[in-house]
Amino acid sequence: MTARIGVVTFPGSLDDRDTQRAIKLAGAEPVALWHKDKDLKQVDAVVLPGGFSYGDYLRAGAISRFSPVMETVIEQAKSGMPVLGICNGFQILTEAHLLPGAMLGNNHLHFICRDQKLRVENADTAWTSDYEAGQEIHIPLKNMDGRYVADERTLDMLEAEGRVAFRYVVGGAAADGYGNPNGSLRDIAGITNEAGNVVGLMPHPEHAVEPLIGTGRTDGLPFFTSILKKLVNA
């Protein structure tokens, strides 16, 4: 039996199908979850996919955080279930206080869509073990509210504890995917919780899992093979 990984669809989710596909390509079983479900159908892990859940009408992720499915996700995440939040999913995780800080509108006020270079800073989380620390990867980024902020104390704590999981690679021309795309403090692209089971990031690994599409690379696939390995070996 292989690992069952749930993907939550909220009204306004866009990347739920791509995420299910990435999970399948990695060799795990994707399980569709609905925002009104309190029951997680006995999945071993959950991905909160990208999109504009509930239209982002109040703040990105703020309304979804109170959806019935999140009650269970929050409870299970606190007791160790692996949860990955991509883009809107990352915003939901900060609104739910499963990850510290908050996400705000991009500093240039524009929607941005490009291939982005990232550095994997922490390869010890449930979702990053198939990477190596320091490795640079190239995956798509598309967002309106991607500016990560937290107070200085929180930022220092994240750095000291190795909880900055991904950073934007700065240097070179912005058009090459180098540079900070949204004004995120300390070039933070993704973070993890203290236990390493909850990870959030703005760029989209699920769009870089097949050589034919997206960046033409499969740099996003290790997210899904990492979690599969962890769950199968657990």
Added chain:
Amino acid sequence: MARVVVDVMLKPEILDPQGQAVQRALPRLGFEGVSDVRQGKRFELEVDGPVDDAALTRIRELAESFLANTVIEDFTVKVEDEKVEAGK
């Protein structure tokens, strides 16, 4: 029925690019002398029944947990006694 107003503003130390964009437009429109603009949100809640201490406490909880994200935003809650006619 009473109206309770919740004003939400980004904390002073948080960059507000929307406010800055508005501020930069002002000289073009002939408004000089405005050195800073910050943009916030205003929620007007029409509340059934009296706005007593218990109701206000509940609204403050609502503001703190939902209407504002206190990681990045400050908020104020005030009861509006009479309808103010705006823009006249």
